[in-house]
Amino acid sequence: MINLCLDFGNSRLKGAIMQNGKMQEQLLFREQHLEAELLAVLDKYQPTGAILSSVVHHTPAVEQLLAGRTRFVKLGHQLRFPVSIAYDKPETLGVDRIALVCGAWRRFPGQYSLVIGVGSAITYNFLHKNGEFLGGGISPGLEMRFKALHTFTDKLPEVGKDPQFSLIGYNTRQSILSGVQQGVLEEVDGMINRYAERYRNFNVLLTGGIWFSLVPVLKVRYLQTLSYYMKV
Missing domain, CATH: 3.30.420.40 (ATPase, nucleotide binding domain)
Incomplete structure (x- = not known):
């Protein structure tokens, strides 16, 4: 199973392709080309699931794209965690x-x-x-x-x-x-x-x-x- 993990921080917009719990590739995105680059990643790897941790503002289209192509989870305090x-x-x-x-x-x-x-x-x-x-x-x-x-x-x-x-x-x-x-x-x-x-x-x-x-x-x-x- 392939999953896309995204971490949008103030310094960098980054991600990783995970397969069976192991990282296969690291990703970096440019803010001005985020949607296009994200779409290219989805087309290339066809991930089953995606999770987004973000502390910055991004366009709603980013989450809409992820939700339309994967089983999408947005990290938030309301979720259940192991801690x-x-x-x-x-x-x-x-x-x-x-x-x-x-x-x-x-x-x-x-x-x-x-x-x-x-x-x-x-x-x-x-x-x-x-x-x-x-x-x-x-x-x-x-x-x-x-x-x-x-x-x-x-x-x-x-x-x-x-x-x-x-x-x-x-x-x-x-x-x-x-x-x-x-x-x-x-x-x-x-x-x-x-x-x-x-x-x-x-x-x-x-x-x-x-x-x-x-x-x-x-x-x-x-x-x-x-x-x-x-x-x-």
Whole structure:
């Protein structure tokens, strides 16, 4: 059975072709050509089912197309999940965060898991070992931090992410790179440690395309957590 999984985030519109539970191909879509590219995917792979996780606005035609060609499911808080949601207002919870903790539960059922998603925003999502999604935190992602420095000052330039940077910036650009990128690493490190103060053993799952652009400069402990398990 072939299924189409779609994840529309603020940074990228992406998807995957799944066959019998295994990913066969990754997909990227352009916003201005979304409907045409989606139609081409449906024609090529003829998926039986499709699921959409979206945190952005898209035209109704996208869902109409999926519903007309597949058994279509739109991810939302009202669906039944393998985890329960202990969130004040579930309708305000990003569906991408729900998908992350469901994935963590499938891989590590009955265990504590902290899922860190690094995209336009950085989300921290903590799953209790009893299967309850407790919530977590949200902070600005790399690009937001770069843009904020440029937007809310008169003279600071807008800088893009770069894995090559030093702790001590020798010019304005390098200083911004150090402040933003090292700042993100220190934030993640600190958040992991704060959870470690409360929970002795838990999994740390890191995800998000922007995060992996920094892999060359990650500390050894982060490279270890990429194996999906961390003991504290």
